[in-house]
Amino acid sequence: MSPKPMVRPGGRSARVQESVHAAVRELQAELGREALTVPLVAARAGVTPSTVYRRWGDLQELLSDVAVEHLRPEEPPADLGSLRADLEAWAEQFLDEMASPPGRAYIRDALLGDPDGSNAGQCSAYAADQIDVVLARAAERGESAPDVERVIDRVVAPMMYRILFRPGELDAAYARALVEHALSLSKP
Amino acid sequence: MSPKPMVRPGGRSARVQESVHAAVRELQAELGREALTVPLVAARAGVTPSTVYRRWGDLQELLSDVAVEHLRPEEPPADLGSLRADLEAWAEQFLDEMASPPGRAYIRDALLGDPDGSNAGQCSAYAADQIDVVLARAAERGESAPDVERVIDRVVAPMMYRILFRPGELDAAYARALVEHALSLSKP
DNA sequence: CGCCTAGAAGCAATGAAATTGCGTTAAGGA
DNA sequence: TCCTTAACGCAATTTCATTGCTTCTAGGCG
Numbered sequence: 001m002s003p004k005p006m007v008r009p010g011g012r013s014a015r016v017q018e019s020v021h022a023a024v025r026e027l028q029a030e031l032g033r034e035a036l037t038v039p040l041v042a043a044r045a046g047v048t049p050s051t052v053y054r055r056w057g058d059l060q061e062l063l064s065d066v067a068v069e070h071l072r073p074e075e076p077p078a079d080l081g082s083l084r085a086d087l088e089a090w091a092e093q094f095l096d097e098m099a100s101p102p103g104r105a106y107i108r109d110a111l112l113g114d115p116d117g118s119n120a121g122q123c124s125a126y127a128a129d130q131i132d133v134v135l136a137r138a139a140e141r142g143e144s145a146p147d148v149e150r151v152i153d154r155v156v157a158p159m160m161y162r163i164l165f166r167p168g169e170l171d172a173a174y175a176r177a178l179v180e181h182a183l184s185l186s187k188p
Numbered sequence: 189m190s191p192k193p194m195v196r197p198g199g200r201s202a203r204v205q206e207s208v209h210a211a212v213r214e215l216q217a218e219l220g221r222e223a224l225t226v227p228l229v230a231a232r233a234g235v236t237p238s239t240v241y242r243r244w245g246d247l248q249e250l251l252s253d254v255a256v257e258h259l260r261p262e263e264p265p266a267d268l269g270s271l272r273a274d275l276e277a278w279a280e281q282f283l284d285e286m287a288s289p290p291g292r293a294y295i296r297d298a299l300l301g302d303p304d305g306s307n308a309g310q311c312s313a314y315a316a317d318q319i320d321v322v323l324a325r326a327a328e329r330g331e332s333a334p335d336v337e338r339v340i341d342r343v344v345a346p347m348m349y350r351i352l353f354r355p356g357e358l359d360a361a362y363a364r365a366l367v368e369h370a371l372s373l374s375k376p
Numbered sequence: 377c378g379c380c381t382a383g384a385a386g387c388a389a390t391g392a393a394a395t396t397g398c399g400t401t402a403a404g405g406a
Numbered sequence: 407t408c409c410t411t412a413a414c415g416c417a418a419t420t421t422c423a424t425t426g427c428t429t430c431t432a433g434g435c436g
Contacts, residue, residue: 117355124353153346161345165312167305
């Protein structure tokens, strides 16, 4: 009845995992992402390189894992009283975080060491969950609200496309315009 | 920035560049992207590894350059007689190519080895150029047509977002629906 | 409560790749 | 044609990635 643990959840394994993740975060802050290597991270974490290779395969997968943690939202979106206000605030914050140099770096890392796309999917799921909260709140208020998929197509996707493919001017006004559009015709 | 534009345009340098690019293409086809290394590519190209390192910095930047070449459209979009038909056909083909495993691999490579984002910007410019042709043709016909930026936000960005972050079902019907929406409210 | 088993980490050797100094070649301009 | 200098080749060195084998320990069982 106990599920056989594919990864041992507690004890030394957990300690090693946390230690390695912490080492990555520290070294990223100190030396930058370019300077990271597996032996370096392992030394900082107090483990041997082979442990890292066996558990994560290579440096990129490890960085991808850590990046996804950085990309996880820390709080539910604020409740400002209306769907439009909530969505605008969320979109502005999202754009702000994701378009920043560290945000862009995390997105790239998350996409990079991700053979099966599960980490990228996780990132998308984070955004979808946040939007879900906003939309559910709107529904409770009795506001008519669009579909989550629609908000992703019309708000999240354009922002992310520009972040990734069009390094340049991206401001809160753009985010607000996207939200406006997403809400303007949400009743087909 | 990739050192491509400022290298000596003719003679040996050009020959080396072409030779290295060809080697990457061949080895990608023969062994897959995972198996590529700088010494391997250099050997196939008939140059020394140091040449590759000095010119491209590392393997990812080289792969990024080659990937952008793969992503360049080979023909102008077909003229099917109407804006809607043209855009639908273009979007379907775009989705088809980009969502395929090799297409996804090229997109990833183009994004990854791209410190300043110039290669990613080039990819976006390719799509924008193609859309521009379609829209200009529509204008000549007297059709009312949306803005290029609008088409990118509403057609290209959603497709690309799903390709990158949501590995899963993506079909021509989805592309058509996006085109429909982009055109439905674009007649000011 | 202590044994058993298997998964996880450590150690160490090996092969390959990244990196760099230095000499040589040839592209582009005077 | 000559001259300057970017670009290339060669080779040595350092570092990294990879893997067989050993040791340790978490979790289950008698």
